[in-house]
Amino acid sequence: MNLPPDEHPPGLVLDARLHLLDRQVLDVDGVPVCTVDDLEVHGVDGSDLPDGSRPAVVTSLLSGAVLATRVFGGRPPSSRWHRIRWTHVADVGTTVALGVRGDTLDVTWTERWVRDRVIGRLPGGRHDPG
Amino acid sequence: MKRLLGVALGILTAIGGFLDIGDLVTNAVVGSRFGLSLAWVVVVGVVGICLFASMSGRVAAVSGRATFEIIRERLGPRAAGANLTASFLINLLTLTAEVGGIALALQLASSVEPRLWIPVAALALWLVVWRTKFSTMENVTGLVGLTLVVFAVAVFLLGPDWSELADQAFSPAVPAAEGHAVYWYYAIALFGAAMTPYEVFFFSSGAVEERWTVKDLAQSRLNVLVGFPFGGILSIAIAACAAIVFLPAGIEVSSLSQIVLPVALAGGKLALAVVIVGIVAATFGAALETSLSSGYTLAQFMGWSWGKFRRPAQAARFHLTMIVCILVAVGVLMTSVDPIKVTEFSVVFSAIALPLTYLPILIVANDPEYMGEHVNGKVTNALALVYLVIIVTASVAAIPLMIATGAGS
Amino acid sequence: MILGDLLDAPVNGPDDEPLGYVVDVRFVLDGPLDGTLAAPRLHGLLVSARTGTSFLGYERTGVRSPALVARWLRWRHRGTFLVHWQDVQAVEPGAVRLRDGYRRYSPDLPGRPSQRPDLHRAT
Amino acid sequence: MRVVRVLLGLAAVAAAAGCAVGSAATTVDEARALTAPLEQASSAVGTATLATELLGDGRSIAAVTDTALLDQVHVLEEAADAVATFVPADGTGAAWQADALTAVRDAQLAVADARGWANGAGADEAAVVAALDASATALDSLTATLDEVTGG
Structure with missing residues (x-):
């Protein structure tokens, strides 16, 4: 069975599972932020439930609580998603690079909590190893 | 000159860092029961770990991605999550065994019971993980661990019947007193001891820690291809010591204190002191590697910030993971469980x-999006497929053999 | 909509005949500019008769090695095809329906050997 | 699910097999069940002898020999436990069990004495080693008797 080849689109082609989902997200300084757990898609007219009648685009990367439902099934309550707006994405390669600092994003709140409450309080926790 | 020193240091630490409590115990037990008739497994295991480690090191150096980031990215959350659960628990088991090994080795030096050493060892472990630079940690434990060469020296001093040892090694047969199932069970244990997955997590994450690039590939290949086989020779030397002293006497090795007796017999107090230092260094080094691996695997799977090159506060969840794992290991050991059993x-x-862990690395090492022109060559792939078959066979056979033999008893 | 709603959803033809499952979703970076990059435009759905297994991309990329692994995974996912987003009539809860006269395309990724040109020797 | 059921089945078979060994049916099985702990005990006595002699020759340090002997005390405890919990089927088995229990207890005594000597308490090396040797001989001859029955 030989299917006709697709036309060659002008931009970079990304298959979601192959190139985006579960990729490491790095911030502008190269610090790991999270992995891509899901993508939020809207119609270009802003509709939340697009179909083929109008183009749709990725508006945000999602991370955090979405992991549990991806492993065990179900749909996460939307209040628990952490969004990273596509506006912040600077490059997509073997990692997804952001143009902002990870500390400014909601998704890193657990990292900041552990740093401020535990690790940062232990002696030497804020110094370079050496 | 400086470059040459760097190469030598890399190789020496690879040799010294190769052995851990698993290699020590399994090789001595096997030597005392089967002589050198399982030495071929060490050879198979060493070639396997060379292949596997150099592949994961190459992936890490070229793409900057460590093993578990790749496992997550390739397998997706479900399969990778199951993989993480298994790898993380086994790594924790290995960490427990290594910490217990440190305590047993310190008992040999002091007669003080291991339960008193365990908290001390764990605290020292955490301090090094917390404060020491990655390269210092690697070099010191690796170089001190080199003192285990004394096992090879001991084999010569014991003046064995070389033709008999060669006969055991080159025409292997199951000894009369042991069953075939037990023989193959220990073959799998030896293979697992030589190819422990944590070495690969550690090796690939270490490549990222030390910021390897394509330029460092030759050095990394040399470290692995020269260092690991020498480590394998030391493994066989441990088995040979046990085969020479214990096999004819019908003694079965079941404790760390027995493993050092052939060395004392061969070289006296000095050799004994050296081997105890070596065992402390080897188990301490491996405990560091497994503690870090627990942090590496979880942080890489979750996409957290990780690495010893960062301040602990800049990799907070990574450091918290390691603290919790060290505490769990101490808790398990404090129940008086036998660390040798944990090791087995x-x-x-x-x-x-x-x-x-093996399959995802193999696939990514073939992916030009990650590797560019540094994808696996034909020869590597042919060898890698042979090992895929061996690894899957060993993995599938392990549990039935474990049940059939009562874990080798 | 989140992508999780589409992935693994059953795909039905215009007459409700089952065609398979969404195994991946293809985007192209040629949408309206959003920040430094163009927004990824939803280009199409990759549909396979099988779901639930990781296919590691072998059926869509030119990677052929290691040969045995590649061949096996390609064989598992033979018959995978691409449909354009324009051919999707509706995304209903738990199913995707294609419109009349939808067309199947080859799932191969067009011209995409490496995102790391720095790793290729100049040819 | 099928895999789980098969595994459960296997586990049940393995457990049943384990119980069957516990209540040995034939004389050969009885002899075999006693041989294993006796071999374990000989191994412990052999190790203890080596560790003691090494310390006597100045080739080992007290801490290593002490630890080695302590480990062998634990091994012997395990062996004694295995012999003591063995349930004989007839008079022959009961006699073997009694002999085995005496041999293992003697071994325990010899190793405990050796440990006392290693830590500087009483006796002299020659006496300690002689006791260990005697214990090894006793264990070996009993094992040989049982081996004749099992044909091993």
Whole structure:
């Protein structure tokens, strides 16, 4: 069975599972932020439930609580998603690079909590190893 | 000159860092029961770990991605999550065995019971993980661990019947007193001891820690291809010591104190002191590697910030993971469980979990999006497929053999 | 909509005949500019008769090695095809329906050997 | 699910097999069940002898020999436990069990004495080693008797 080849689109082609989902997200300084757990898609007219009648685009990367439902099934309550707006994405390669600092994003709140409450309080926790 | 020193240091630390409590115990037990008739497994295991480690090191150096980031990205959350659970628990088991090994080795030096040493060892472990630079940690434990060469020296001093040892090694046969199932069970244990998955997590994450690039590939290949086979020779030397002294006397090795007796017999107090220092260094080094691996695997799977090159506060969840794992290991050991038993289980479970880490690395090492022109060559792939079959076979056979032989008893 | 709603959803033809499952979703970076990059435009759905297994991309990329692994995974996912987003009539809860006269395309990724040109020797 | 059921089945078979060994049916099985702990005990006595002699020759340090002997005390405890919990089927088995229990207890005594000597308490090396040797001989001859029955 030989299917006709697709036309060659002008931009970079990304298959979601192959190139985006579960990729490491790095911030502008190269610090790991999270992995891509899901993508939020809207119609270009802003509709939340697009179909083929109008183009749709990725508006945000999602991370955090979405992991549990991806492993065990179900749909996460939307209040628990952490969004990273596509506006912040600077490059997509073997990692997804952001143009902002990870500390400014909601998704890193657990990292900041552990740093401020535990690790940062232990002696030497804020110094370079050496 | 400086470059040459760097190469030598890399190789020496690879040799010294190769052995851990799993290699020590499994090789001595096997030597005392089967002589050198399982030495071929060490050779198979060493070639396997060379292949596997150099592949994961190359992936890490070229793409900057460590093993578990790749496992997550390739397998997706469900399969990778199951993989993480298995790898993380086995790594924790190995960490427990290594910390217990430190305590047993310190008992040999002091007669003080291991339960008093365990908290001390764990605290020292955490301080090094917390404060020491990665390269310092690697070089010091690796170089001190080199003192285990004394096992090879001991083989010569014991003046064995070389033709008999060669006969055991080159025309292997199952000894009359042992069954075939037990023989193959220990073959899998030895294979798991040589190819422990944590070495690969550690090796690939270490490449990122030390910021390897394509330029460092030659050095990394040399470290692995020269260092690991020498480590394998030391493994066989441990088995040979046990085969020379214990096999004819019908003594079965079941404790760390027995493993050092042939060395004392061969070289006296000095050799004994050296081997104890070596065992402390080897188990301490491996405990560091497994503690870090627990942090590496979880942080890489979750996409957290990780690495010893960062301040602890800049990799907070990574450091918290390691603290919790060290505490769990101490808690388990404080129940008076025998660290040697923990070790024996950890090497077999390592063999069971091997395909989980091996396959994703093999696939990514062939992916030009990650590797560009540094994808696997034909010869590497041919060898890698042979090992895929061996690894899967060992993994599948391990549990039935474990049940059939009562874990080798 | 989140992508999780589409992935693994059953795909039905215009007459409700089952065609398979969404195994991946293809985007192209040629949408309206959003920040430094163009927004990824939803280009199409990759549909396979099988779901639930990881296919590691072998059926869509030119990677052929290691040969045995590649061949096996390609064989598992033979018959995978691409449909354009324009051919999707509706995304209903738990199913995707294609419109009349939808067309199947080859799932191969067009011209995409490496995102790391720095790793290729100049040819 | 099928895999789980098969595994459960296997586990049940393995457990049943384990119980069957516990209540040995034939004389050969009885002899075999006693051989294993006796071999374990000989191994412990052999190790203890080596560790003691090494310390006497100045080739080992007290801490290593002490630890080695302590480990062998634990091994012997395990062996004694295995012999003591063995349930004989007839008079022959009961006699073997009694002999085995005496041999293992003697071994325990010899190793405990050796440990006392290693830590500087009483006796002299020659006496300690002689006791260990005697214990090894006793264990070996009993094992040989049982081996004749099992044909091993």
